[in-house]
Amino acid sequence: MGEGKTVATLRGLVPGGGVFTGELALPYAGDATPAMGGRAPLAVVRPGRREDISAVLAFCNAEGIGVVPRGSGTNLSGGVTAAEDQVVLAVNGLSRLLEIDEENLTATVEPGLVTAALHKAVENRGLFYPPDPGSMAVSTLGGNVAEGAGGLRGLKYGVTRDYILGLEVVLADGRVIRLGGKTVKNVSGYDLLRLMVGSEGTLGVVTEITVRVVPAPETRQAILGVFATVDAAASAVARVIAEKVVPATLELLDDVTIRAVEDYSRCGLPTDAGALLLAEVDGMVEAVAREAERVKAAFRAEGAREVRAATDARERDQIWMARRTAVSALARVRPTIMLEDATVPRSRIPEMVRAVSGISRRHNLPIGTFGHAGDGNLHPTILTDRRDPEEMKRAEAAVAEIFGAALELGGTLSGEHGIGLAKRPFMKAQFGEAGLDVHRRVKAALDPRGILNPGKLIPPERVSQG
Amino acid sequence: MRCGFCQAACPVYREEGTEFSVARGKLILIEAVLDGRSPLTPAVRDALDACLLCKSCRAACPSGVRTDLIMAAGREMAAERHGLGVVKANALAALRRPKVLGVASAIGARLWGLAFAREADGNLWRLRVPPGNLYPRLPALSFVSRLARGELGAVADPESATIVVGRSAAAKTVIFFPGCLVHYMLPEVGLAAVKVLLAARMGVIVPARPTCCGTPLYVNGDRAGATELAETNLAWLSQPGVTLSLSAGDKAGMVLEEPAPVVFACPSCAESWRGYPELVGERWVTAAKEAAGRVVDISVFLSKAAPGTFGEPARRDEWPVAGGPGRTVTYHDPCHLAQAQGVRSEPRALLKALPGVTLKEMADPGACCGSGGTFGLFHVDLSRRIGGKKAKDIAETGADTVATGCPACLLQIRQELHLAGQSQVAVRHTVELLAAALGDE
Numbered sequence: 015m016g017e018g019k020t021v022a023t024l025r026g027l028v029p030g031g032g033v034f035t036g037e038l039a040l041p042y043a044g045d046a047t048p049a050m051g052g053r054a055p056l057a058v059v060r061p062g063r064r065e066d067i068s069a070v071l072a073f074c075n076a077e078g079i080g081v082v083p084r085g086s087g088t089n090l091s092g093g094v095t096a097a098e099d100q101v102v103l104a105v106n107g108l109s110r111l112l113e114i115d116e117e118n119l120t121a122t123v124e125p126g127l128v129t130a131a132l133h134k135a136v137e138n139r140g141l142f143y144p145p146d147p148g149s150m151a152v153s154t155l156g157g158n159v160a161e162g163a164g165g166l167r168g169l170k171y172g173v174t175r176d177y178i179l180g181l182e183v184v185l186a187d188g189r190v191i192r193l194g195g196k197t198v199k200n201v202s203g204y205d206l207l208r209l210m211v212g213s214e215g216t217l218g219v220v221t222e223i224t225v226r227v228v229p230a231p232e233t234r235q236a237i238l239g240v241f242a243t244v245d246a247a248a249s250a251v252a253r254v255i256a257e258k259v260v261p262a263t264l265e266l267l268d269d270v271t272i273r274a275v276e277d278y279s280r281c282g283l284p285t286d287a288g289a290l291l292l293a294e295v296d297g298m299v300e301a302v303a304r305e306a307e308r309v310k311a312a313f314r315a316e317g318a319r320e321v322r323a324a325t326d327a328r329e330r331d332q333i334w335m336a337r338r339t340a341v342s343a344l345a346r347v348r349p350t351i352m353l354e355d356a357t358v359p360r361s362r363i364p365e366m367v368r369a370v371s372g373i374s375r376r377h378n379l380p381i382g383t384f385g386h387a388g389d390g391n392l393h394p395t396i397l398t399d400r401r402d403p404e405e406m407k408r409a410e411a412a413v414a415e416i417f418g419a420a421l422e423l424g425g426t427l428s429g430e431h432g433i434g435l436a437k438r439p440f441m442k443a444q445f446g447e448a449g450l451d452v453h454r455r456v457k458a459a460l461d462p463r464g465i466l467n468p469g470k471l472i473p474p475e476r477v478s479q480g
Numbered sequence: 481m482r483c484g485f486c487q488a489a490c491p492v493y494r495e496e497g498t499e500f501s502v503a504r505g506k507l508i509l510i511e512a513v514l515d516g517r518s519p520l521t522p523a524v525r526d527a528l529d530a531c532l533l534c535k536s537c538r539a540a541c542p543s544g545v546r547t548d549l550i551m552a553a554g555r556e557m558a559a560e561r562h563g564l565g566v567v568k569a570n571a572l573a574a575l576r577r578p579k580v581l582g583v584a585s586a587i588g589a590r591l592w593g594l595a596f597a598r599e600a601d602g603n604l605w606r607l608r609v610p611p612g613n614l615y616p617r618l619p620a621l622s623f624v625s626r627l628a629r630g631e632l633g634a635v636a637d638p639e640s641a642t643i644v645v646g647r648s649a650a651a652k653t654v655i656f657f658p659g660c661l662v663h664y665m666l667p668e669v670g671l672a673a674v675k676v677l678l679a680a681r682m683g684v685i686v687p688a689r690p691t692c693c694g695t696p697l698y699v700n701g702d703r704a705g706a707t708e709l710a711e712t713n714l715a716w717l718s719q720p721g722v723t724l725s726l727s728a729g730d731k732a733g734m735v736l737e738e739p740a741p742v743v744f745a746c747p748s749c750a751e752s753w754r755g756y757p758e759l760v761g762e763r764w765v766t767a768a769k770e771a772a773g774r775v776v777d778i779s780v781f782l783s784k785a786a787p788g789t790f791g792e793p794a795r796r797d798e799w800p801v802a803g804g805p806g807r808t809v810t811y812h813d814p815c816h817l818a819q820a821q822g823v824r825s826e827p828r829a830l831l832k833a834l835p836g837v838t839l840k841e842m843a844d845p846g847a848c849c850g851s852g853g854t855f856g857l858f859h860v861d862l863s864r865r866i867g868g869k870k871a872k873d874i875a876e877t878g879a880d881t882v883a884t885g886c887p888a889c890l891l892q893i894r895q896e897l898h899l900a901g902q903s904q905v906a907v908r909h910t911v912e913l914l915a916a917a918l919g920d921e
Contacts, residue, residue: 032498037518038527041505046483052517060498087499088484106497126497130488151488278542342542345481 015077021057024101027069031062031107042102045089046149047436048350048400055082055096060104064124064221067103071219071465072188074101080468083215085126085157088149090341090353091434093161093214093470100468103219105156111135112222118196120179122224125156132225142230144171144262147430148338156220162212164430166334169388170262170296171228173430175211180224183210183217186461196224209456214432215467217460231296234262235306236324236333239291239313240284244268244371244383247289248364250316251387254293255360259308263294264388265337270397271384274343279336281329284320291318291387292337294330340384341395348380348397352409355437356420357429360390369419370394376415377408391429417443438473481543482508489540489819491848492530495865500527503537503547510554525558530859532852533699534815535751549758552698559701623663623670624690632674636688640719645674646683652740653683654781655722655774657713657753659746661887663690669887672915673745673778679918680782685740687716693752696854698759710756714767717742742774743781745911747817747886748853750775777817779827779885779910808838809913810879812870812893813846814886827885827910834917842873849884851892867896874905881906883913 015023025033034042040054056079059070074081080100087094096102109126114136121136121143129150136143146165147153153163159181164173180194193207194200210218241247247266254264267275267283267290276283283290291313295305306323313321324330345351358366367383370392374381385393394416398409417427417440427437427444442450453472457464486503487493499505509527512518528551537547627634627643634645646653654677662670670686677684691713694706716722744750753775756768776784809831817823824846832839850856850866870893874882882897882905884890894907908916 034498034500037509037512037521037524038498038500040512040518041499041508044482044508046481048481054518058499086484086487104498109497128488149483149485152484278544339485339542342481342483342485345483345543351481 017056020077020079023073024057024059024070027073028059028061028063028066031066032058032060034058034060039102042084042087042104043096045084045087045092045094047090047092047095047434048352050092050095050435053098055098055100055102058102058104060107062107064108067105067184067219067221068188068190070101070103070188071184071186075187075463075465078463078465080465081219082467083156083160083219085154085160086128086149086152088153088157089161089434090355090431091428091436093432093434093467095435097468105219105221106154108221109154114139114141114227115196116141119227119229120196120224121227122180122222123155125154125159125220125223127155129153129155129158136227137230140230141227143177143225143227145174145177147174148341150338155223155225159211159220159223160213160215161432162430164386164389164391166263166265166337166386168386168391168430169264170260175208177226178207178211178223179226180222181207181210181220182222184219184221186218186463186466190221191218194224198226212432214434214471216457216471217466219466231262231298231302233299233302234294234296234327234330235302236330237293237295237306237309237313238320238322238324238333239293239310239318240287240320241289241291241313241316241318242287244289244367245364246317247291248367248387250291250313250318251363252361253312253316254309255388257308257312259295259305259312261293261305261309261388262296263292263334263386265292265385266290266387266392267292267337267340267384268382270347270380270382271340271344271395274347274382275336275340277346278339278343279332281332281336283333283336287319292333293388294334337384341393344382344395344397347382348399350398350400350406352396352398352413353431354394354396354413354416355391355428355431356394356416356425357389357391358420358423358425360388362423362425363387363390363392365423366390366392366419366425369423370416373412373415373419377412379405379408379412381412386429389429390425414440433471435470438469438471441471441473483542485542486537486540486547489536491532491534491536491850491866492862495862496530501530503541503545503551506531506554507545507547507550510550510557513554513557520558520561525562528554528558530855530862532815532848532850532855534848534852535820536815536848539819552701552703555699555701556703557701618665619667621667623658623667624686624688626667626671627674627686628688631671632678634674634686638688640722641688641716642722643686643688644683645686646678652681653685655685655717655740655742656778657693657742657744657749658686658690659744659749659887660690660692660696661891662746666887666890666909669745669890669909669912672909672912673743675915675918676778676782676911677743685722691716693746693749694759695748695752698752698755700854703759706752707759707761710752710759710768711761711764713753714756714760714764714771717771718767739770739774741776741781742771743776743778745778745885745887745909747777747814747821747823748888750777751816751820777821777823777826777885779817779830780821780823782830782914783826807836807881808840808877808879809881809883810840810842810874810877811845811910812842812849812874812882812884812889814884814889815846815848817885818846823885827883830910830914831883834913837913840877840879842877842879844873847873849889849892849896851888853888856892863892864896864899867892868900871896871900871902875900875902879905881908881913883908883910885910 039058042058044050082096083103084094106126108124110124112122144167147163158174380397382395490502493502658670694709698706760768849870850863856863
């Protein structure tokens with residue numbers, strides 16, 4: 015089928031929706047990953063009705079056209095980049111909040127609903143949806159499910175995966191299945207629900223999501239600890255955990271990151287600090303007071319120069335808002351940033367921090383390190399310039415070493431950003447040939463013609479490297 | 481970094497939900513046209529055009545991308561290659577010649593009854609005016625004409641092309657730049673501004689022939705035209721009679737020892753002046769920087785330069801307030817005031833301090849009203865959808881008055897409330913409410 019006919023057919027399949035081609039499709043070629051996506055995909059289809067997604071997939075499956083499902087395009091691993099012969103399926107037009115079920119403590123939404131909008135809606139009812147990826151002001155729930163998104167509150171509350179109770183999924187051939195539901199317990203059949211979460215749009219397109227919500231914590235207290243070195247801050251993280259306190263959030267920012275964030279947010283971070291720890295404890299009033307004291311004591315015991323608590327909700331929100339912009343703020347420092355997501359068991363954080371600073375020194379590259387230190391998920395970010403090929407070579411070598419260090423410490427390539435295109439070459443190092451084979455078989459079983467987000471997550475057989 | 485955080489800030493994206501409707505996508509399109517990967521097709525031009533230039537994306541960008549400048553450059557590129565289109569070209573050309581605009585608006589005022597007495601129900605040239613629009617009548621006399629007739633005791637000084645208001649009682653002097661909307665369409669806002677400045681014991685200098693600030697040209701891609709207007713304004717400002725002199729004993733009886741603040745009741749004009757250093761030619765840069773440093777919104781000026789004048793309990797006696805019925809006022813944050821200048825608390829503080837006024841916040845006071853200057857004329861449907869939400873938020877407060885700090889927002893909100901069947905809600909510039917509290921509205 016020729017391009018023109020394909021586009022005409024697609025238009026017929028999404029009455030009331032939008033189909034964009036040519037220049038207007040160009041902004042859909044890439045996502046938030048630096049230096050990806052240069053040419054316009056074949057078409058962008060933006061359905062206005064759920065059933066149209068089935069029709070589009072059935073058609074593309076029959077024609078063998080690759081489909082890249084997309085929410086807000088905030089992916090950081092090249093996960094929603096689209097090639098010239100592929101169709102982008104933008105699901106952000108389906109964005110209704112269908113139900114908040116206070117009796118069953120669930121919320122049911124369409125995939126295009128923005129994460130922060132769900133937060134607001136459930137919080138108005140005294141409920142709480144904990145997963146809070148850094149991009150939550152724009153990210154969609156559909157994207158969160160596809161990526162298995164994490165966030166700042168992962169330490170105490172877990173990640174998106176831990177809150178998904180039910181999904182409606184359109185398969186590659188357009189058939190619709192429902193997985194899970196509103197029940198807390200559910201062991202019927204294979205756990206296909208969990209298979210879909212984090213599958214990066216390679217196994218199906220999520221069209222309805224039922225999440226678990228919890229009662230909102232009674233109160234919250236944010237605590238800021240100022241340290242001379244990243245090492246000291248990392249030790250303080252280990253000490254907090256050893257003290258048997260589980261803060262909702264325990265974030266680390268190094269000096270480079272502190273300055274970049276403060277430059278944008280002007281929320282009063284100490285720009286002369288070597289490292290910062292930002293913690294938040296939440297829960298019942300009495301428990302929060304006690305836990306806050308223990309966190310402060312742990313910070314001081316590891317030599318914190320200053321330990322202070324946010325005085326009010328406004329200051330607290332400002333600090334977290336600032337922290338969420340860390341990635342983008344680092345982009346002020348140098349033209350190209352390479353953001354990594356390697357994650358280690360939380361006890362190995364001090365070792366990981368040392369490994370990263372060693373890599374930074376050896377390759378003579380500035381690496382800003384920040385992230386969810388409390389749950390072992392750091393974001394070492396290489397600040398570089400893609401116009402300098404020699405430096406880019408060093409940067410790529412540094413990335414490979416960061417992954418190597420994480421795996422050596424019993425960690426994983428990605429804690430929350432996904433594999434996408436960017437980390438594909440390292441999959442074999444983590445899974446081995448047998449592990450990759452299982453990935454390929456699962457993919458082939460659910461998407462035999464390989465139309466769903468082609469090329470993402472699983473390395474092609476020849477190119478996979480160790 | 482293309483994080484896409486601008487999606488959360490963009491009023492157009494909130495309605496359209498497409499990548500090319502938000503800054504991230506528009507920047508990708510501009511880049512592609514510049515490096516030759518994409519032609520400048522009508523679709524691209526339309527995409528670049530569908531932007532309110534509200535600067536929300538710039539304020540929200542953690543990477544510090546100056547999206548507003550890039551967008552303007554993109555439009556300049558489009559205008560250079562393809563021209564402005566007949567309607568825009570004519571309208572903008574008129575702005576470049578105040579005399580033509582003055583005559584046109586005088587004729588417009590006369591013909592208004594003929595052309596727009598009934599609600600427009602067809603096409604107004606190519607502006608695609610939908611049925612039900614409320615087009616404000618052009619007043620017979622502009623702001624400056626009314627001052628020239630001696631209202632508020634104004635005295636003309638032909639030498640410096642100024643009109644001076646305020647007597648020797650004035651402690652200090654300020655320059656008030658009305659901007660086209662206030663000058664031609666909302667003279668009552670200009671008069672209210674002068675009145676409150678007088679009440680704050682300021683002498684006020686107003687240009688006798690106000691020149692457009694340049695924004696409508698700049699945002700539509702006519703950078704050269706905007707530059708010309710900017711330089712005209714700077715030339716007027718740097719005359720001895722305006723900036724340097726007016727010593728004691730002068731006919732206006734005012735002392736001007738330091739460069740006077742340039743006060744604005746139109747935040748878009750103020751933003752325009754702040755951008756002059758990057759707009760004007762080499763020899764004007766120093767003057768432009770100096771002028772930009774003096775730019776101040778009237779609400780900020782009144783709060784800072786005249787603390788206590790407006791409703792501070794200790795000085796109430798000096799604020800001759802009329803009694804009158806209590807009013808519930810809700811305040812709309814203009815994008816160019818709140819997003820671009822970070823001014824949110826000052827107007828609210830002024831309003832709250834007014835006796836009998838209760839300030840009731842609407843759901844999302846910072847959400848754009850959908851006007852975007854000329855945007856509303858060329859993107860009627862989109863502007864309507866954005867503005868409709870604003871009208872709904874306002875209606876839900878139950879307020880009898882909406883205050884705002886921007887003449888364009890004021891006109892847009894008035895129209896949206898009319899369309900929503902809420903014409904009973906009064907829409908006023910903040911300074912109008914302050915002036916009304918002075919007692920003789």
